[in-house]
Amino acid sequence: xxxxxxxxxxxxxxxxxxxxxxxxxxxxxxxxxxxxxxxxxxxxxxxxxxxxxxxxxxxxxxxxxxxxxxxxxxxxxxxxxxxxxxxxxxxxxxxxxxxxxxxxxxxxxxxxxxxxxxxxxxxxxxxxxxxxxxxxxxxxxxxxxxxxxxxxxxxxxxxxxxxxxxxxxxxxxxxxxxxxxxxxxxxxxxxxxxxxxxxxxxxxxxxxxxxxxxxxxxxxxxx
Ligand code: IYR
Numbered sequence: 001x002x003x004x005x006x007x008x009x010x011x012x013x014x015x016x017x018x019x020x021x022x023x024x025x026x027x028x029x030x031x032x033x034x035x036x037x038x039x040x041x042x043x044x045x046x047x048x049x050x051x052x053x054x055x056x057x058x059x060x061x062x063x064x065x066x067x068x069x070x071x072x073x074x075x076x077x078x079x080x081x082x083x084x085x086x087x088x089x090x091x092x093x094x095x096x097x098x099x100x101x102x103x104x105x106x107x108x109x110x111x112x113x114x115x116x117x118x119x120x121x122x123x124x125x126x127x128x129x130x131x132x133x134x135x136x137x138x139x140x141x142x143x144x145x146x147x148x149x150x151x152x153x154x155x156x157x158x159x160x161x162x163x164x165x166x167x168x169x170x171x172x173x174x175x176x177x178x179x180x181x182x183x184x185x186x187x188x189x190x191x192x193x194x195x196x197x198x199x200x201x202x203x204x205x206x207x208x209x210x211x212x213x214x215x216x217x218x219x220x221x222x223x
Contacts, residue, residue: 034164036171038112039203040122047075049166050124050199056162060155063146068131069155072185075124083184084119087175087196091116094176109209118171122200127181128156129191142190152194159197169202 015023054071062068074080091114095104119125130152134143145151156172163170178193187193 030165031161034160035169035208037169037202037206037208038110038118038171039206040118040169040171040198041201041203042121042123043201045123045168045200049163049168050126053159053162053166053168053199054126057155057159060151060158062151062154063148066131066134066145066151067155068134068145068148069152070129070131070187070191071159072127072129072181072187073124074127074185077120079184080120080125083125083181084116086180086184087116087119087173088114090175090177090180109211111209116173116175118198119173119196121203122171122198124199126159126197126199127178127185127187127193128152128159128195128197129181129187130194131191133190135188135190149194156195156197163197163199168199169206171198172196173198 050073054073057069057071058067060069074083095114099107130148131145132148133145135141136143160170160172173196174194175196178196181187181193181196182189182191
């Protein structure tokens with residue numbers, strides 16, 4: 001076993017408490033403006049923005065730094081069309097009987113249904129895959145990844161924050177099951193899609209559900 005190799009953390013920026021409070025408040029204000037939208041514009045968005053957001057996602061912490069994620073980035077119109085068709089097929093099953101009455105009731109505030117035109121309209125679709133295990137490139141043997149859903153979820157969170165910071169609207173879309181994304185994006189069997197992140201400009205005068213977020217005391221306890 002190789003010995004651990006450590007280097008000095010020279011990139012850390014030390015900040016005064018006041019500056020930290022100010023910066024944390026500014027970031028909160030930025031993130032408070034993040035809303036999921038379900039209608040997108042077809043206005044083009046530079047690939048560099050998406051690349052930077054994916055590089056940001058790749059900076060997320062992960063179990064044993066295995067980085068057990070893959071981002072399949074889709075902009076090709078034909079592929080988006082096929083993806084829409086296959087996602088809508090799953091959604092028809094979901095809304096047409098697979099989902100429980102409680103679940104459908106919980107979705108009423110969002111006005112969702114089986115129609116997913118945004119999958120063809122938005123310029124960028126990013127399929128986020130977790131890598132449940134890895135395959136050794138030489139032996140083909142399975143190697144272990146750790147905290148896979150947590151790690152991939154963290155990376156997806158970084159991705160969404162980065163896209164929002166850049167000035168894009170997003171939608172986390174979860175057609176279920178998502179196995180068709182492996183076939184469409186030619187991804188191996190050790191990878192499982194966890195969500196599809198739709199990114200672009202919002203449609204003009206886009207409407208969003210009138211819903212709020214819990215107050216601090218409802219989702220934190222201080223000990
Ligand atoms: N995947 C479906 C249903 C859906 C489920 C949840 I939980 C949501 O927060 C939103 C939608 C759809 O995309 O319509």
